[in-house]
Amino acid sequence: MLDLTKEIQLNPHYQSLYKKLRLVLYILAISITFYLAYLILFPHKYYAFSFLNPHSNKNSLSIPLLNKSHPDYNGVVPANSSLSFDANLADGYSKIKITLTTLHQSSNLTHLAVSLRKSYQAFLYKKGSPIGFRDGSLLKNNQHFYLISDGHLREFSQLNILKKLGYNLKSFQTVTPQDLKYNPLGSPITSFQQYPNSTIFKINTDYYLLVNQRLEKFVSTQAFKTRYQAQQSIEKNISFLKKYPLAKNSIGFADGTLVSRGISVYILSQGVFYPINNAQTFESKGWQWKNIIPINENELAIYKKGKLFNIKGVHPTGTIFKVLENSHYYLIKNHQKHLLPTPAIANSWLFKGPILISGKSLTTMLSCYLKKDLLSSSTYSCETTTQQLANLIGHDYEFKVSPPKNIQLSFINLDFKKDFTKLNLKNSLKNLFYKIIGNYVQIHVK
Amino acid sequence: MFKFMLNKNLLLLAYKLLTDLLFLVLIFFTFTLVIESLLPGIITSHISFLKIIFLLALNLLTLYFLGHYLKINFPTNQTNKKTVLFLTVLFSLLIFNSLLKLNIFLAIIILFLALLISYFLYQEFLEVNS
Structure with missing residues (x-):
């Protein structure tokens, strides 16, 4: 074995003792190294x-x-x-x-007994009431045409009104009576003088949504496309802006959208952007890299900065989960999970892939005493x-x-x-x- | 008891063992530096650098006083060129690795300046003494 101090001579008794102790020291060093490797490779949390x-x-x-x-x-x-x-x-x-x-x-x-279950924290929220179609959805059932306006299902009283207002018949999605049950019934649309709330307009290249009879502009086309499809909008010319006052606020991306700016990735929800602290957090929350939308400074500027989203972060409002076993969709909204009861309703909320989840995670529970x-x-x-x-x-x-x-x-x-x-x-x-x-x-x- | 403590062979034995310990701690420290530069926090989350440096300092101090007491003098060797080259390459890699997120030209300039400062410090403190 390597002797670093050959110059120092000991008497035979101590030399033999030194060899033994040196062996012990090296064995101890190797043991500590292995123990450290064990702690690194099989960590405790x-x-x-x-x-x-x-x-x-x-x-x-x-x-x-x-x-x-x-x-x-x-x-x-x-x-x-x-x-x-x-x-x-x-x-x-x-x-x-x-x-x-x-x-x-x-x-x-x-x-x-201490019981435990494993899932995503947001999916373990209490179940809220089922949610209907997204505002602005255009629906048809047989010869009945509807608009989801302020959360209510409003029927166009006559086909003529619908045409005069400029809606494109092809943009109405065919749904079943079952699909229409989940939005409360609103008053019929009888006037062609005034547009109902939640109507979408396209003026030049910009998109607008009518909210409380004010036009709210989408910050960008890609922000618009996280909520609606282009054919849902009514094309107007610039003079239309004189008819309805323009709101100060811009509409951003759908809640729960993942965006990137430079090398940073953010999750957007309720007017706030949350920077995600690292790739490990991103992947552990079930998000997919392909769902990230690169955005520019102006698009990010309409959001307030939220706190850092780390491993303790909970999926925010707007997150959609898809249950693997039965393909049911759930929307997270204000600390509750709401069932999107039919595929047609789910489609009105989905724009990118949902987060997959095991339905069994709600019922599989372990206990220890x-x-x-x-x-x-x-x-x-x-x-x-x-x-x-x-x-x-x-x-x-x-x-x-x-x-x-x-x-x-x-x-x-x-x-x-x-x-x-x-x-x-x-x-x-x-x-x-x-x-x-x-x-x-x-x-x-x- | 006092006689036992001052037993020269025992002290020499302690000196030899402490030298071995110093060698092991230095190897551990070098590997820790290299691994930490690849994966920050992987070892220091279990053993902090402070503890390793404290152990090194304590070991060196004990060796110094023990060597002084036992009047152990090693002939000052000429600087081993291979060791210097190895240390220069290792530290260059460690410094450059820590500067990876900077502009490449800025990183090269900082590395060059760091090496230059190290060379002058080496000349000032070690070459003059020898």
Whole structure:
């Protein structure tokens, strides 16, 4: 073995001791290297929340919710109510250890079940009422012609009115009576003097939408095309602008549109653009690179800048999920998921591919039962494998506890682990390779 | 006990082992630098640079005082050209890698200036002493 200090001579006894100790030192160094490699290739992911410091930056879990609605800042969970908390990951893990610590020793959590499911956080929202066609949709059923105006289904009382207003008969989409059930019935359109709200116009090369009898201009043609098709518009000349006042606001892209400017990618929703922090977040949320629309400075300027969209980010309003098993579509709107009940309705909202999701993720639930830790009188933990959840799309885990008695928690800790398997090793090496490639190769969006 | 502590053979043994440890820590530090430049945070999320540098400094200080106490003097060798070339290439690659997102010409100028400064510092502190 390499002797770096040959010049220093020891007596035979110490020389032999030196050789042994040097061997131990090298074995120790190799062991530490392997241990470090193990930590890198089979990483743990820790999440924690302290009810003693609920606003601390060190809390890696977002604030737990009572009955999925009220933030719980003090850890009190009344009997028969539920406490839920979410952990967002970028890739799959094999095991989860859940540890709950009570504030006082009085609360006994032994045998209390912690249930968990895996999906996208937005898809786990409460179900809202089904949504009908998008405003501005032109529909026909038999010889009845309709416009979706301010969310209402308004019928043209006569074909003559429709023609005089300048609508193109070919732009009306044929639908079934079933499709028409989901927009409340509005008053019929009887006048050809005045256009109903939600009518779309094309003046020169610009598109406008009539909102509250004011013309709102689309910021660009590509923004218009994320909501409507060109044939839905009525062509007018420039003098038409004198007939209706022009609104100050411009209309941007459909909510949930992914756009890029330079090397940055943003998700647009409700007048705000959220910069996506990295490619890992982008891919873990189920978005596809091909759905990104490159935009210019003027198109981005109508949006306010939102906070950085990181791995903890939840799909915003406007996101559309498609359930793999039954091809049902859901639209995320104001923290609820709404069914788009028929394919025709879904088509009026879709402009790019939806985010695929497993319907089973709502019903596939794992449970583990807490046990008291040996070394602490107020700490309870349980461990479960996530094999059953492995094939479900999405990396957001939702945990839920429903105690039969009042309890008060002080800490929640989650430890996600990867098993020492060939598959996990392969995946880790692949991820590392992609990370290195990602650092050196810029992704160009067409 | 005091006698045991001052046992010269034991101190020499400690000196030899600390030299081996220094060699291992230096290798680890070099690999950490290279790996971190490829994937920032991959090792420092487990062991921070501060801890590695602290271990290196502690090791060097102990070696220095122990060597002083034991009156160990190594003949000052001529600078090994191969080592200098290896270190120059390694540091050039590390510096250039950290400047990749800059304009290529700006990166080359910064690299050239960094190497020039390193050369003068080397001459000032090491060549003069030798």
